[in-house]
Amino acid sequence: xxxxxxxxxxxxRIAAAMPxxxxxxxxxxKAVYQVGxxxxxxxxxxxxxxxDPDTGERYPDVIVFWVASEHEKQALVQDESSPFFTTPHFDxxxxxxxxxxxxxxxTVDELTEVVQDAxxxxxxxxxxxxxLAGSNRPSAAD
Numbered sequence: 001x002x003x004x005x006x007x008x009x010x011x012x013r014i015a016a017a018m019p020x021x022x023x024x025x026x027x028x029x030k031a032v033y034q035v036g037x038x039x040x041x042x043x044x045x046x047x048x049x050x051x052d053p054d055t056g057e058r059y060p061d062v063i064v065f066w067v068a069s070e071h072e073k074q075a076l077v078q079d080e081s082s083p084f085f086t087t088p089h090f091d092x093x094x095x096x097x098x099x100x101x102x103x104x105x106x107t108v109d110e111l112t113e114v115v116q117d118a119x120x121x122x123x124x125x126x127x128x129x130x131x132l133a134g135s136n137r138p139s140a141a142d
Contacts, residue, residue, distance in 0.1 A: 003107040003108065003109060004107065004108050005104040005105075005106070005107060005108070006103045006104060006106040006107060006108050006110070006111040007103060007104070008063075008100050008103055010103075010108055010111055010112075011041060011063060011103070011111065011115065012031065014111065014112050014115040014116070015031075015033040015040070015041045015115050015118075015119070016033070018033075018035065018115070018116070018119040018131075019035075019127065019130075019131055020035050020036065020123070020127055021033055021034065021035055021119075022034050022035075022037075026042070026043075026045070028045050030042070030043035030044070030045070031043050034122075035119055035122050035123045035124075035127065036122070036123065036124055036127070038122040038123075039064075039066070039122070040065070040066045040115075040118040040119050040121065040122040040123075041063065041064065041065055041066070041115060041118050041119075042063070042064050043062075043063055043064075043100075044062040044063065044064055044097075046058035046059060046060045046062075047062075047089070049087040049088065049089035049090075050062050050087050050089075050097060059099055061099050061100035061101055062097050062098070062099055062100075063097070063098045063099075063100060063103075064095050064096075064097055065084075065095060065096050065097075065098065065114055065115070065118045066094055066095050066118045066121045066122050067094050067095060067096055067117065067118065067121055068094070068117060068120065068121040069094065070094065072094075072117070073086065073094060073095070073096055076096045077096055083098055083099070083102035083103070083105040083106065084096040084097065084098050085097050085098075094121065119131075120132075
């Protein structure tokens with residue numbers, strides 16, 4: 001059986017399952033997932049830096065994921081098979097962007113790894129260590 005393709009609902013499920021997570025909502029009502037008051041995944045408003053190259057229309061469906069390093073960011077955005085991207089607005093920012101409309105290009109396992117890595121990049125060292133040492137981490141199947 002082929003791995004299940006990811007859905008937007010999986011982002012919410014996986015992010016909310018991480019320990020010590022709080023969910024707030026931006027003025028637009030879109031979810032912001034935080035650990036220790038640091039965002040690790042959030043759903044972004046349409047902005048002038050992320051636009052359709054053909055129409056110039058702002059993307060209404062961008063999700064931001066934190067990453068651990070510039071190296072990790074570049075690995076995700078430079079891989080031609082990856083749906084992740086960045087914009088000049090995010091130069092020097094440890095995050096990657098993904099359009100909701102392209103989330104199905106990832107498997108649930110791949111998305112789980114991205115969300116968990118985003119959480120790890122923002123969690124305190126003690127929380128990250130405790131989670132990594134634990135055996136009850138949420139899996140893609142949960």
